[in-house]
Amino acid sequence: DTGVSQNPRHKITKRGQNVTFRCDPISEHNRLYWYRQTLGQGPEFLTYFQNEAQLEKSRLLSDRFSAERPKGSFSTLEIQRTEQGDSAMYLCASSQGAALHFGDGTRLSIL
C-alpha cells in the first residue's frame, strides 16, 4: 500500500494561467474524490469518480474546473484562467470501502 500520491506538492502561478494537478490513488480503490481546503476551514467536496465515471460535482466546481479519470486509475484536476480565490490546498482521496484515504495535497498559490 503506497498510499495516495499527489503531484505537484506546491504550485505557484500567475492569475489567469491554467494549472493541472495529478492524483494517483491506492491501486485497488475504485472511488476517487477531490476536495478543496482553504485556510482555517475543513475540506470541501468538489467531485467524485467511480472508476472512470464522474458521478457527482459540487456547485463549487465552476466551469473553469474540469476533472478526469480516463482509465479509472489516476485523475487530473485542471483549473483554467486561475483567480485569486482559487488559492487553496487541493486534496485527493480514494476509497474501496467506507473510509477515505487522503493524499498530502497540492497547495496552489496565485500571484
Next chain:
Amino acid sequence: AQSVTQPDIHITVSEGASLELRCNYSYGATPYLFWYVQSPGQGLQLLLKYFSGDTLVQGIKGFEAEFKRSQSSFNLRKPSVHWSDAAEYFCAVGPSNFGNEKLTFGTGTRLTIIP
C-alpha cells in the same frame, strides 16, 4: 443537508492531560461518522470511524470516540495526550449508503500541547 459543527477552534492542553474534542452533526438518517487528523502541510489521516453497533469506538494512537444519538454528538477523547498529538482535528459525517463516501467536514479544532 448534512452539517458538522466543531465549536472549539483552538484547544490547549498540557502533555499528559486528558483531552476531549467536541463534534455535533446534523443528518436526516443514521450517519457514518469520522475523525481525521491533519499535521501541517499534510493530508488527513483517519483516526477512527463509526458505522453502527457499539457506540464507543476505538481508533489509532490511543483515541476513542463516543456516538450519542440523543445529543447528535461524536466527541473525540484521549486519556493522556503526547506532544506528537499537536495537530488539526476534523470531524466528518457521511451518508450511510455504501458506495458514496462523500464526506462533510467540520471547520476543525487546532490542538496545542504545552510541556
